Amino acid sequence: MPELPEVEVVRRGLESWVGGRTVAEVEVLHPRAIRRHLAGAVDFADRLRGARIGTPLRRGKYLWLPLAGTGDGLCVLAHLGMSGQLLVQPHDAPDEKHLRVRVRFADETGTELRFIDQRTFGGLSLHELTPDGLPDVIAHIARDPLDPAFDEEAFHAALRRRRSTVKRALLDQSLISGVGNIYADEALWRSRLHYDRPTATLTRPRTTELLGHIRDVMNAALAVGGTSFDSLYVNVNGESGYFDRSLDAYGREGLPCRRCATPLRRRPWMNRSSYFCPRCQRPPRPARSGV
Numbered sequence: 001m002p003e004l005p006e007v008e009v010v011r012r013g014l015e016s017w018v019g020g021r022t023v024a025e026v027e028v029l030h031p032r033a034i035r036r037h038l039a040g041a042v043d044f045a046d047r048l049r050g051a052r053i054g055t056p057l058r059r060g061k062y063l064w065l066p067l068a069g070t071g072d073g074l075c076v077l078a079h080l081g082m083s084g085q086l087l088v089q090p091h092d093a094p095d096e097k098h099l100r101v102r103v104r105f106a107d108e109t110g111t112e113l114r115f116i117d118q119r120t121f122g123g124l125s126l127h128e129l130t131p132d133g134l135p136d137v138i139a140h141i142a143r144d145p146l147d148p149a150f151d152e153e154a155f156h157a158a159l160r161r162r163r164s165t166v167k168r169a170l171l172d173q174s175l176i177s178g179v180g181n182i183y184a185d186e187a188l189w190r191s192r193l194h195y196d197r198p199t200a201t202l203t204r205p206r207t208t209e210l211l212g213h214i215r216d217v218m219n220a221a222l223a224v225g226g227t228s229f230d231s232l233y234v235n236v237n238g239e240s241g242y243f244d245r246s247l248d249a250y251g252r253e254g255l256p257c258r259r260c261a262t263p264l265r266r267r268p269w270m271n272r273s274s275y276f277c278p279r280c281q282r283p284p285r286p287a288r289s290g291v
Contacts, residue, residue, distance in 0.1 A: 002061065002080050002226070003061060003178060003179065003180035003182060003183050003227075004058075004060060004061060004144055004146065004177075004178030004179065004180075004183070004218055005183070005218050005221035005222045005226040005227070005241075005243070006221075006226035006227065006241065007058055007060075007061050007062070007063050007080070007178075008058055008146075008222060008226075009222065009225050009226045009235045009241065010063060010080075010086055010235055010236060011056045011057070011058045011063050013086075013088070013235050013236030013237065014056040014063075014065070014086060014088075014113075014236060015055055015056050017088040017111065017113075017236055018053055018056065018065070018088065018113055019053060019054065019055050019056060020052065020053065020054075021052070021053055021105040021106075021107055021109075022050065022051070022052045022053075022069075022105060022106040022107070023048045023049055023050065023051050023052075023053070023103060023104075023105060023106070024049070024104050024105055024106040025045075025049065025103075025104045026044065026045035026048045026049065026101065026102070026103050026104075027045070027101070027102040027103075027104075028041035028044060028045060028100075028101050029099055029100055029101065029102065030100040030101075030117075030120065032100070032120040032123065033100035033101050033115060033117060033120065033122075033123050033124060034101065034123060034124055034125060035123055036077075036079070036123055036124075036125035037124070037125045037126050044124075044126060047070060047074070047126060048067070048076070048103070048126075050069060050070075051067040051068065051069050051070045051074075052067070052068040052069050053065050053066070053067065053068075054066035054067065054068055057133070059134065059138065059141055059143065059144060059147075059177055059178075060141055060142070060143075060144045060173055060177025060178035060179075061173070061177065061178055061180070062077065062079075062135070062138050062141060062177075063077075063078045063080070064076060064077045064078065064127075064135050065078070066129065066133075072128065073128055073129045074126055074127065074128060074129065075126070075127055075128075075129055075135050076124055076125070076126060077124070077125050077126075077127050077135045077137065077138070078115070078122075078124055079122045079123050079124075079125075080117075080122045081117065081119065081120075081121030081122030081123070082119050082121045082122070083098075083117055083118040083119040083121065083122070084115065084116070084117045084121070084122030084123075085114075085115070085116040085117070086113060086114070086115055086236055087113070087114045087116060087236055087237075087238055088111050088112070088113055088114075088236045088237065089111060089112060089114050090110055090111055090112075091104070091110055091111070091112055096114065096116045097118075098116050098117055098118040099114055099115075099116050100115050100116060100117050100120070100123075101114070101115040101124055102114055102115075103115075140174055141173050141174065141177050142173060142174055142175055142176050142177045143176075143177065144176065144177045144178035144179075145176060145178065145179070145211055145214050145215050145218070146178070146215060146218060146219075150176075152207070152208065152211060155175070155176060155207070155211070156202070156204055156207040156208075158175055159175075159199040159200075159202055159207060160199065160200055160202065161200075162175075162199050162200070163198075163199075163200065164198070164199050165195065165196045165197060165198055165199065166188065166193055166194075166195065166196075166197045166198075166199055166202065166210075167184050167185075167188065167195035167196070167269070167274065168270070169199050170184045170187070170188075170214075171184060171270075178218070179214060181250070181272050181273070181274075182227055182247070182250045183214065183217055183218060183221070185249045185250040185274060185275045185276070186213075186217045186247060186248060186249055186250055187210060187213040187214040187217055188210075188249070188276065188281065189248050189249035189275075189276065189277065189280070189281065190213040190216070190217065190248070191206075191209055191210045191213050192280050192281055193206075193210065193281060194276060194281045194282060194283045194284060195269065195274045195276060195281075196283055196284055197284050198284060201284070220243065220246065221241070221243040221246075224241055224243050224246070225239065225240065225241030225243070226241030226243055227241055227243040227244050227247070249264060249275045249276060249277070250275050251275065252264045252275060253265065253266040253275060257277040257279065257280060259277070259280055260277065260279050260280055262277055262278060262279040262280070264276065264277055265277075265278055
């Protein structure tokens with residue numbers, strides 16, 4: 001699933017190609033693509049028609065298009081899932097095999113917005129905006145570490161209060177948003193922290209260091225268009241990101257650690273995998289009985 005850097009790359013592309021345009025027509029080609037819009041495809045298309053798209057916004061992994069002219073303070077929330085793509089294509093470009101929704105605009109640029117989703121886990125839906133400008137269904141999502149308003153002190157305090165482990169906490173979108181399996185493993189490798197390190201043991205300097213590495217790895221990924229392991233993640237022009245070439249931990253099982261040359265390991269973790277260096281990221285010591 002795309003994480004913050006990949007979603008931000010898509011958001012920037014939409015801002016350049018879609019922001020400020022007025023919707024002329026919407027065609028829903030597969031009902032699962034708008035299944036979260038319970039009123040159905042006809043209502044979805046009718047409510048978008050004539051709306052002007054504002055500046056695309058993002059919080060963590062969530063992306064939405066504010067709508068002006070609808071009178072309801074609405075937005076289109078895009079959930080990319082495992083294989084969702086938002087592509088800007090010429091009108092005469094051949095339809096993609098897994099094209100689910102087409103949005104055409106009332107201008108003469110000759111391009112349209114297409115939602116493609118091979119596995120149909122993603123989708124588009126209409127939602128009201130809260131007074132803070134968030135879609136109502138994601139109002140509980142925490143700010144992400146690239147947000148200037150992210151509260152480091154509150155994050156550290158929440159970590160210390162939780163009876164959890166550090167990677168579980170990083171993937172908790174109500175605590176910190178935008179971090180997924182790839183960038184958690186990368187930041188933990190850079191921080192020399194084992195994924196099962198109890199959060200209550202993190203000092204304030206260690207939390208600060210970890211947040212710095214999260215920001216550094218995400219900004220490095222943004223600079224090269226994010227991480228693409230296959231053709232399912234692309235930006236709005238259909239181009240892949242190249243950060244997979246710079247990964248230090250994720251996906252590198254058996255390869256030498258770039259710091260100490262110890263072969264990296266992979267362990268099953270919460271229906272995912274965790275990649276780590278057994279020398280640089282030593283597991284926490286088991287708690288002593290009776291303590």
